[in-house]
Amino acid sequence: MRKQGMAAAENENERxxxxxxxxxxxxxxxxxxxxxxxxxxxxxxxxxxxxxxxxDRLRLHFHNLAGLAGxxxxxxxxxxxxxxxxTCQRLLETGEAASEEDLDRxxxxxxxxxxxxxxxxxxxxPLRSPAAMTVHxxx
Amino acid sequence: xxxxxxxxxxxxxxxxxxxLEGAGMEVIEASSGPEGFAAARVHRPDAILLDAMLPxxxxxxxxxxxxTDETTxxxxxxxxxxxxxxxxxxxxxxxxxRGVITKPFAPMRLAAETAALLDVAELVTGGRTTHxxxxxxxx
Numbered sequence: 001m002r003k004q005g006m007a008a009a010e011n012e013n014e015r016x017x018x019x020x021x022x023x024x025x026x027x028x029x030x031x032x033x034x035x036x037x038x039x040x041x042x043x044x045x046x047x048x049x050x051x052x053x054x055x056d057r058l059r060l061h062f063h064n065l066a067g068l069a070g071x072x073x074x075x076x077x078x079x080x081x082x083x084x085x086x087t088c089q090r091l092l093e094t095g096e097a098a099s100e101e102d103l104d105r106x107x108x109x110x111x112x113x114x115x116x117x118x119x120x121x122x123x124x125x126p127l128r129s130p131a132a133m134t135v136h137x138x139x
Numbered sequence: 140x141x142x143x144x145x146x147x148x149x150x151x152x153x154x155x156x157x158x159l160e161g162a163g164m165e166v167i168e169a170s171s172g173p174e175g176f177a178a179a180r181v182h183r184p185d186a187i188l189l190d191a192m193l194p195x196x197x198x199x200x201x202x203x204x205x206x207t208d209e210t211t212x213x214x215x216x217x218x219x220x221x222x223x224x225x226x227x228x229x230x231x232x233x234x235x236x237r238g239v240i241t242k243p244f245a246p247m248r249l250a251a252e253t254a255a256l257l258d259v260a261e262l263v264t265g266g267r268t269t270h271x272x273x274x275x276x277x278x
Contacts, residue, residue, distance in 0.1 A: 013247070016161030020246055023157065027150055060194060064148050067221050070243025071154055078243055082221070 024072045031117040035110060037061050042106050050097035058106070059088035065113070077116055084109045140259065140270035141165040143184040145175030145201065146219065147193055154246050155188065162250030163270065172201030179211045186257050188240070191220040191231055199234050206235065217256055219244070 041058035045051060066081025084106055091098060142164050144155050149170070156166045167182050169175035172193050179187060187205070191198035198218055205211040215237040220227065223241045231239050238256035240249075253259075259270045 012161060016157060016247070019157045019161070020154065023150070023153055030150075063192065063221060064151075067242040068148065068150050068154075071151070071246055085221075 141184040146190040158246040172196035
């Protein structure tokens, strides 16, 4: 009886893993749109480096992509995205305009994202979760 | 056990939805703070997973709103945040959250971590998972 229960639980886990893998494929299929949105925000900032709206939009694109990619086992995208997001956040807080150096850095990040997603889409690896999930207890 | 997820990123909601539902939880989704507040009033979830960095009306503002309404005031809230700085974790906990889970999280472990933060026991019977409060919901 107990063995049957464990087998059923394992089957359920497998079913969920299958659905999550489907979501990963769906996420990868949607990355061109996400990368285009990032590129559009960078282009807008190149035209108007002091635009808070474009900067905040770019920050949000990096933020969302970094979080999602991490949940789909793409740690490098998460790390790069977080760095880029922090740069945007710093500029938003200081009120500075985006510099040429900032724009170049974001373009480099975008190129790296493109390569990583292309590689992942070409050979979709099994789902890998982050090694450690960080949980912080309330007081 | 009924859980409300409030996050602006649809793909993240899907991931969390699948992971929690696979663990036997009933899941409701909302994409913004005001929408989440309305959903909480209608569905009376047992817990809320709340994105701290929602655009516009953010997570802390949503938590404040939830606490002002008698139908939602006592619902345990767990923040989801990409900011893992201890000062940010402490700030969110200080607002009255039951706990904080940092993003990216491991989808397959989300249900167990949520249950642990809520002091809920996961019971597996015949391959079916149910949840039982170990103590009171509040706090």
